[in-house]
Amino acid sequence: MEVVVKESYEEMSKLSAELIAEVIRRKPRAVLGLATGSTPLGTYKELIRLHKQEGLDFSRVITFNLDEYVGLVHGHPQSYHYFMSENLFKHINVNPKNVHVPDGTAKDIPGFCRWYEEQIVKTGGLDLQLLGIGSNGHIAFNEPGSSLGSRTRIKTLDDKTRQDNARFFKNMNEVPKYAITMGIGTIMDARQLILLANGAGKADAILKTCEGPITAIVPATIVQLHPKATIIIDKQAATKLTREYPAEPRVLVLA
Numbered sequence: 001m002e003v004v005v006k007e008s009y010e011e012m013s014k015l016s017a018e019l020i021a022e023v024i025r026r027k028p029r030a031v032l033g034l035a036t037g038s039t040p041l042g043t044y045k046e047l048i049r050l051h052k053q054e055g056l057d058f059s060r061v062i063t064f065n066l067d068e069y070v071g072l073v074h075g076h077p078q079s080y081h082y083f084m085s086e087n088l089f090k091h092i093n094v095n096p097k098n099v100h101v102p103d104g105t106a107k108d109i110p111g112f113c114r115w116y117e118e119q120i121v122k123t124g125g126l127d128l129q130l131l132g133i134g135s136n137g138h139i140a141f142n143e144p145g146s147s148l149g150s151r152t153r154i155k156t157l158d159d160k161t162r163q164d165n166a167r168f169f170k171n172m173n174e175v176p177k178y179a180i181t182m183g184i185g186t187i188m189d190a191r192q193l194i195l196l197a198n199g200a201g202k203a204d205a206i207l208k209t210c211e212g213p214i215t216a217i218v219p220a221t222i223v224q225l226h227p228k229a230t231i232i233i234d235k236q237a238a239t240k241l242t243r244e245y246p247a248e249p250r251v252l253v254l255a
């Protein structure tokens with residue numbers, strides 16, 4: 001695991017987009033695991049710029065999103081389907097057939113989750129998984145206490161997560177109570193991980209993730225076990241770290 005501390009959100013986003021772009025340049029049919037939330041927005045903006053100005057080609061790229069709220073239709077402005085379409089997919093040349101976002105409206109949720117896992121395996125597995133982190137240390141919607149070996153499944157959201165995400169909804173009652181999420185085991189099977197965090201609100205979770213013991217109570221700590229994980233954070237998210245970390249990764253491409 002490598003921790004890289006950047007001066008700003010913009011620099012964090014640029015580096016993360018560059019690492020993703022490098023994976024696509026090396027393997028045009030790359031299988032990317034994508035994340036939602038405010039954190040990866042800058043990365044997506046930069047990927048869109050790389051596509052439009054430097055011809056980064058997504059035509060063969062395959063994507064799998066981490067998670068989706070249960071019960072929100074795909075066109076709901078707070079659904080992750082809508083988020084991904086608005087903030088990335090409609091601006092690049094990805095083939096809609098290659099895009100996968102968990103279906104929060106599935107009638108048979110366990111069946112859907114099994115199918116989702118099978119699709120990831122069928123495409124050859126995730127080459128790179130992009131992650132944000134919740135203020136309670138969750139990754140995707142794997143809340144504190146989630147099995148570190150879990151697979152894609154339905155999860156009840158923590159009160160803290162619902163409060164954090166309430167800003168996007170009219171009121172707390174509208175915030176969904178459940179989500180479909182890739183499991184921690186699913187995420188750990190990706191060949192490379194990038195975990196992003198910015199802002200002081202993530203400093204505690206980042207301290208535990210980078211320097212704390214591995215525990216299901218802070219699901220993000222599992223990335224310490226991944227052989228090719230890069231944690232890219234801004235200065236504010238780094239304020240509680242006790243060790244010095246570089247501003248550049250050792251190698252741009254984790255071959």
Ligand code: GLP
Binds near residue numbers: 038039
């Ligand atoms: C949600 C998502 C996570 C994301 C987290 C943090 O809970 N399921 O994947 O990492 O929010 O969101 P933000 O980036 O807005 O802080």
